[in-house]
Amino acid sequence: MNQIEGVILDWAGTAVDFGCFAPVNVFVDIFKHAGIEVTMEEARGPMGMLKIDHIRAMLSLPRVSSLWEEKYGRAFNEEDVKKLYAEFEPALMASLSEYTNPIPGVIDTVEVLRSKGLKIGSTTGYTRSMMEVVISGAKAKGYGPDHVVTPDDTDSYGRPYPYMIYRNMEQLKLSAAWKVVKVGDTTSDIKEGVQAGVWSVGVAVGSSEMGLNEEEYQALSKSEKEAAIAKTKQVFMQHGADFTIETMTELPSLIERINRLLAEGRRPGCVK
Template identity: 75%
Template sequence: MSSNNRIEGVILDWAGTAVDFGCFAPVNVFVDIFKQAGIEVTMEEARGPMGLLKIDHIRAMLSMPRVSALWQEQHGRPFNEQDVEVLYAKFEPALMTNLSHYTDPIPGVIETVDALRAEGLRIGSTTGYTSKMMEVVVSHARTKGYSPDCVVTPDDTGSYGRPYPYMIYRNMEQLKLSATWKVVKAGDTVSDIREGVHAGVWTVGVVIGSSELGYSQEDFDRLSGAEQAEAVAQTRKVFMENGADFCIDRMNELPSLIEEINGKLSRGLRPGCECTR
């Protein structure tokens, strides 16, 4: 196989993919700030826009028909941009106070990254967190054994976070990756999948530990085998419907998947091609 036709780098999401099993750090804060504004949102509504820049996430929640109607009912008018900013002003400090507690690497991630690096791959990352938030996450994750080669936040791309592809391109620039089709993006939300699709890279949904799956490690382990299988199948379906090239249950499946992708590259296949599914 020609060395020119091989994956050069992997770009991972942070919360729900590399750290914070179930992506719980932001979810509870979203629920709390809406409750303070007199609106009871569900966990599903709080998780729906996960992966977006957090102020965009709040705007997306307020735009949901049910939440929008509740806001109108509670406040006597539709929400406006000032409401988005007021909610975000409450969200950021609340998240910052508990963020450090949600930085444990998800099982298998450290070993997977070591295996990928041993194959000569570079490890990048994108996130819906701001640079200020990532200072906390990166430093704590590093002490626990996880540290990618590159960290790009929406602050580095003019606040154009997901689903725009610019954070991936910035990773490619910093890591000197030569072509989009030699890059794999792995993430745990619909926003991650759309980011990868828009960038033209190989896009992989990671199911167990994902925000989309929505379980803590303990709650997932408590499910019966049949319940786990059903939850995993539903999450995979969502990722594939949004354009993922592949889904894996856990991160430790990534090295063998990359070998499979290298085989496809050697046959001239590219991301997004229906024949890769």
């Protein structure tokens, strides 16, 4: 049948850790220790990538690169990347267990999807050792996908490469890319889905792209929430998303819509 067979979810900012704060705070800290003040926006920009790639991308930002040259009298090199990552990993591991709460609506949504016979896969920018902490914490709170793939499983070729999605498809026996939906909260997630040829969906509320924790989001007025959601959705669409949703609770109805499109012979990338 021409219907969606599986959904592949990102972790931080999509399924757990509202606002994706576990890694962003550590990125800011390690650069500060190196004498470079980075903004939250600069720290969030490459979110979703393998974390050493994320550090490399931050160092490549024109402002950050310029600050590095001013401080050290030379351009950054791979040794610098490795030193920063060596500081990043233990710092993240020390706090990661505090950021495993499922985002509101995720557990119920996954139950609805499973009741419809869909498989639930997942990809991440975290390494396998990081994910062991996240998987354990999230499972204790009621969330767990059918399969988890990290960049460690794809020879460190993380997002935006499509390989983690393909590993999920292989393990979950999903028959075609156009029968798969990828949901994430960063532009790296969107690019991963686009390059894999699956339906690529961006979720706004709780996302790293929006960059607000749950308390900050709930404190917004109705109009402020609408503006933040619209801005976030626009970024996802600009990077190739097929669809955007406000929250995960909208996903089951979106999949029904995609199934209708599939019945008409439509495919990912051909909706706009």
